[in-house]
Amino acid sequence: MISLPMYDVWPEDTQSLTREIQHRLRLQGFADNETRRVRPGDLLAHWQSGRLLLSQACGYPLVTRLRSVRTVGCFHYTAAGCHGPQYRSYFVARLADRHKTPEDFSGQRLVCNAPDSQSGYNVWVSRLTAEKPLTGFFSAVSFSGGHRHSLQAVRRQSADITAIDCVSLALLKRHFPQESEGLVIVGESPLTPGLPLITAGNTSDQQLVLLRTTLQAIVSDPSCRPLCDRLLIQGFSAIERQAYPAVPGAI
Structure with a gap:
């Protein structure tokens, strides 16, 4: 399952990016059932699912309730107040x-x-x-x-x-x-690590590399630039879970 539920202010743009991710992951060899696009109702249950391939969560539940998931990384945003993969x-x-x-x-x-x-x-x-x-x-x-x-x-x-x-x-x-x-x-x-892109704890190291490679390819592809611009996305960084305990008061 894949989803991008956190910045879904303009759903048409969010769904376009989700479809692009889905398409590229299938080209990388992921199966159709692995890349099924969903619009989760219960976010915590969705993030905790063993079938989760990619989603975007919040740093606070990541360190307090999502201890089994793996972090994929963070998008970089152009919004005022952001700096690289950090936001405020x-x-x-x-x-x-x-x-x-x-x-x-x-x-x-x-x-x-x-x-x-x-x-x-x-x-x-x-x-x-x-x-x-x-x-x-x-x-x-x-x-x-x-x-x-x-x-x-x-x-x-x-x-x-x-x-x-x-x-x-x-x-x-x-x-x-x-x-x-x-x-x-x-x-x-203060600046804190941005909203983490996550995957299930049972995602393999090889699959994690493919997820990161796919996201980096999208933000670097000129053909995806108009879509990324609409979502204020300008880059991607692979970030490990260890970055998140530094969020003030998170744990």
């Missing part, structure tokens, strides 16, 4: 609060995309809980189910601040510019 989160509030820092939002309302998100939740744990839990720093902590929904909550004044990774924010600004109207970045997190 932006702390976003309403324009009226543009002069504040994240620490100035004590006693106000935080909205996060999910409690297992590095970019939307764990960045707050890493930044603030040296002093007190998030529920002690903020008057309320809610979960929206997605970065786009978190931005909407801040815009509609049902929350006061959120954190969103820089790639998601750039893609949303490109395709849905109205989602960030009236919002402003009031801070940023």
Whole structure:
């Protein structure tokens, strides 16, 4: 199974890249049933499947709940805030609060995309809980189910601040510019390893090499450049699991 569920802001582009990966993996000798494209509902179950050939996960569940998978690597993104295979989160509030820092939002309302998100939740744990839990720093902590929904909550004044990774924010600004109207970045997190591309723990060393070779070939092929540009992808690096414990607060 292969999927790219994490930056699926514009599904047509995501599916085009998934089809390109599928096609090239079949040329490398992978069977049709191994390269079946899926749109997973339960991401954790999908990532833990022994039939997983390639997917994109989040660094926080990688080090906390996905201990059996193998890391393939990371895409490099052109979004502001990225550096090579690393990315960061932006702390976003309403324009009226543009002069504040994240620490100035004590006693106000935080909205996060999910409690297992590095970019939307764990960045707050890493930044603030040296002093007190998030529920002690903020008057309320809610979960929206997605970065786009978190931005909407801040815009509609049902929350006061959120954190969103820089790639998601750039893609949303490109395709849905109205989602960030009236919002402003009031801070940023340190760089961390980007969203890991993963494969099942039973994937062989030879298959892992083929996966990495295929992804490198796609980002280097001029014929794929227009598609990669639409997804803000400009490169690929093979990255081992050992890079991820350095993510602040992840383990």
